Amino acid sequence: MFALVWERPATVVARELGISDVALGKLCRRLQVPKPPRGYWARVASGKTPRKPPLPAYRTEVEGRLRKQVKSKNQVPLSKLQLEFLRYALDELAGSGVDTKACELAYDGIRSIPPELAAQILIVLQTRYEKWLADRTTASSMNGAFSSLSNLVGKLLPHAKEQLLIFRRKTDGRYSRADSPTISIRVTPDFLGRIAHLSRLARDNGLAYAAADMSALDHAWSVKQIYSPSAYSRAKTELCVSSHDVWIRADVDDTWSRDRFETARIPLREVCPIDLMPANEKRLPGRIQRAGIKPYAERLQALQEAQAVYEALVEATYDMDRAVPNERLALFDRLWFSRGEAGPFVGARQAWWQLEADLEIWEQELESESVVLCQDVLGIEVGDIVLVEAGKSLVRFEVEGMNVNTHENRVMFTVWGRRFRKDGLPGKRSEHFSIVLENA
Numbered sequence: 001m002f003a004l005v006w007e008r009p010a011t012v013v014a015r016e017l018g019i020s021d022v023a024l025g026k027l028c029r030r031l032q033v034p035k036p037p038r039g040y041w042a043r044v045a046s047g048k049t050p051r052k053p054p055l056p057a058y059r060t061e062v063e064g065r066l067r068k069q070v071k072s073k074n075q076v077p078l079s080k081l082q083l084e085f086l087r088y089a090l091d092e093l094a095g096s097g098v099d100t101k102a103c104e105l106a107y108d109g110i111r112s113i114p115p116e117l118a119a120q121i122l123i124v125l126q127t128r129y130e131k132w133l134a135d136r137t138t139a140s141s142m143n144g145a146f147s148s149l150s151n152l153v154g155k156l157l158p159h160a161k162e163q164l165l166i167f168r169r170k171t172d173g174r175y176s177r178a179d180s181p182t183i184s185i186r187v188t189p190d191f192l193g194r195i196a197h198l199s200r201l202a203r204d205n206g207l208a209y210a211a212a213d214m215s216a217l218d219h220a221w222s223v224k225q226i227y228s229p230s231a232y233s234r235a236k237t238e239l240c241v242s243s244h245d246v247w248i249r250a251d252v253d254d255t256w257s258r259d260r261f262e263t264a265r266i267p268l269r270e271v272c273p274i275d276l277m278p279a280n281e282k283r284l285p286g287r288i289q290r291a292g293i294k295p296y297a298e299r300l301q302a303l304q305e306a307q308a309v310y311e312a313l314v315e316a317t318y319d320m321d322r323a324v325p326n327e328r329l330a331l332f333d334r335l336w337f338s339r340g341e342a343g344p345f346v347g348a349r350q351a352w353w354q355l356e357a358d359l360e361i362w363e364q365e366l367e368s369e370s371v372v373l374c375q376d377v378l379g380i381e382v383g384d385i386v387l388v389e390a391g392k393s394l395v396r397f398e399v400e401g402m403n404v405n406t407h408e409n410r411v412m413f414t415v416w417g418r419r420f421r422k423d424g425l426p427g428k429r430s431e432h433f434s435i436v437l438e439n440a
Helices: 002-007 010-017 021-031 040-045 058-074 080-095 115-134 139-159 189-204 214-220 297-319 327-336 344-378
Strands: 104-106 109-112 163-167 182-187 210-213 222-226 234-241 245-253 258-262 385-390 393-407 410-420 426-438
Touching: 002 010, 010 021, 080 104, 080 109, 080 115, 080 139, 115 139, 115 385, 139 189, 163 245, 182 189, 189 210, 189 234, 214 234, 222 344, 297 344, 297 393, 344 393, 344 410, 385 410, 385 426, 393 426
Parallel strands: 163 385
Antiparallel strands: 104 109, 163 182, 182 222, 210 234, 234 245, 245 258, 385 393, 393 410, 410 426
16 A cells, blocks of 8 residues: 555545545555655656655554553543542552552543452452441441442452462361362352352351352353372362352262362452452353363373483583583683684583583473473462462462472472462462372
């Protein structure tokens, strides 16, 4: 298009394309093609060669449009009171060292907000909202503030990064940690809505708990069954919710037996601000996912063999370290072979440097494959916020890394990251947890 409009007048180009001059102008604006200025063709007819402007970079314009589209999708309209509560949460996070400048606020709401920051704001809300409500002087203002907070949670949930819940098997003396499967669930807004609905159902009807079949309705969330590497089983799971706790009841069938168990209970107040969750029973799930246990023994064995080869190479390489010529011999070698040819000492030194670089690359590749295996098996990614039982308490932390190790007949997945404080703010301490499975 740029070549057409700068080689012939617009009327001629429009006639050849079968469109009007006005349509041609609109097409050029949409394609960001500059048109010749007024008087350009008169100067060409007089024998002059006016300078053509360069075609502007299209990618820059596209990136700008994409940024505007992303910002428009992240815009969240808020009331005055909701903005006030949001600023409370942002001030709390900023005081603990979190960078909150990425959240762009306006007079009528949020212009853009990163998903990670939105998730941290929700955690602060669920730990601090009762204190903020207690500061209200009258009952009417407290009720209005509660309704405003509930709507704020409903508006932030679609923009927040999803947390992960790690359900460990409840110990009863018959099973060890290594024998028990572990279940991880990515907490989508649909999953939180289901939890809130079941909790209200149990509370309003005086039930000990309410249960829902996850195997048939797992399309609203992502469920991972973490079992031993060679296991290939069918799992039927139920989501159990009381007025205060949530847990999983599961039946795992393999070829010869059935294993029935319950997981440890997680308090609802640690999962989400359950009282602030908006009631919305009409929303349909947004995506299709499936729960399952898939064997990963071959993949784990391939990683083990690659690590064994790498360790043998490292050991052999550094055993030869003393035999490699040092820098002084390499310098003498260059002096002896001053014609620009590399002597044996220089060649050996260069080969040693190349081997060190190769070993470093291999180490990075093995670490990367280990992390990818952990992500596929555990359903956890770096940057996720995980809530897991550690000892007799629950721990929430942001994942910074993970790896997998094998010890004789055991497989151990280890995840670590920065721990959140009890008040919901990010802390400075590091935390890790391990999932130990039998490697049959």
